[in-house]
Amino acid sequence: MNKVAIMTDSNSGISLQQAKEMNCFMLNMPININQNTYIENENIEVSFFYEQQEKGANVTSSQPSIASLMNMWEEILKEYDEIVYIPMTSALSGSCQSAMSFAQEFDGKVQVVDNHRISVTQLLSVMDALSMAEKGYGAKEIKERLEKEAYDASIYITVDTLKYLQKGGRITPAVALLGSMLHIKPVLTIQGEKLDTCSKARGMKSAFRIMVEHLKEDFDTRFKEIDEDHELALGLAYTYMSEEDISKWKLKLQEQFPDLPFYSAPLTMSIGCHVGPGALGVALIVKHKE
Known part of the structure; x- marks a missing residue:
């Protein structure tokens, strides 16, 4: 039976501890403040972010680097046969479309899901994906099912x-x-x-x-x-x-x-x-x- 890893990004609202307990992988998203780049869950506190925003700092979201995403996939594939990656909805960020493009380099082993969700709705998609992986579904099958149910x-x-x-x-x-x-x-x-x-x-x-x-x-x-x-x-x-x-x-x-x-x-x-x-x-x- 193929081992399928489930991966998401920090826009799911899943904490690092929750990700560990759920047995899913997390890509932390970058944030730019006055041209300085920070990484969620790594080197920036939520309170600091909103303090800077309130002070009028130039605060913007950003896509993860190509290297950080592809390196993470390569590391996961050392242990798993396939990956299902569930990023935030493509309607609010270009990171999903970018990931789909990069995934083509992995010969179908990485399936990127665009199921149009964010935060708690994205969290439930991750939970469904984990359940399907445990039941033996392949990565492509999980992707297709999540996208079919995207608007639910x-x-x-x-x-x-x-x-x-x-x-x-x-x-x-x-x-x-x-x-x-x-x-x-x-x-x-x-x-x-x-x-x-x-x-x-x-x-x-x-x-x-x-x-x-x-x-x-x-x-x-x-x-x-x-x-x-x-x-x-x-x-x-x-x-x-x-x-x-x-x-x-x-x-x-x-x-x-x-x-x-x-x-x-x-x-x-x-x-x-x-x-x-x-x-x-x-x-x-x-x-x-x-």
Whole structure:
């Protein structure tokens, strides 16, 4: 039986300790601050990143180097026959398409999955891939199945400040100024391909309520019928905020869907570049039954 390794990137929100416990491999993503490059989980603290962002530093996400990616694949293939690599969605980064191009050098031994997910939805994809690998699926089969199920998830995100959406060109300065004055929080959605605005709210509590309403609508429509091999899971994602606030939002979300298995993961610095601290996301994800 072929040994298939499962690999992801740090945008999955999986910590290094979790990756070790799950037996998956992690590629840590680079972050640029004032032209200095840092690597997530290696030489930068989350608090430092957001302090620099708040001070107005030039903060941008970046793709991993060709060498770091291919060297990692070469090391893994010394122990495994095949690799399934699950990076963040191609809709938010060019790293997925780049990895697909590099994988051609490995004669089919490396299968790169573009299943259009991020953070907690990406985490569930990794878990499904690990389960399939344990059951004996080959790398290509795992890739095909994950991509077929790519859109079986909904995620809604709101931000605490409009400053970074404006900086990234997603909203105009005038909209950002008016929104800040009126405490307007946009509700954004990722339904596979891209990040879109779907609602607006006055304040974080109202934004959370609207996101939950969207989830309930999806629960009653998109996810009304799920086959016996799958189940629906609930997810929470967030950028830098206090543990007290994270616990509060977890509890509030679980109260709305008490019967669903629950998972949470941070929106890492690559996403924090665009949304800033205090961003909150909620999700419904179809996952394989264990």
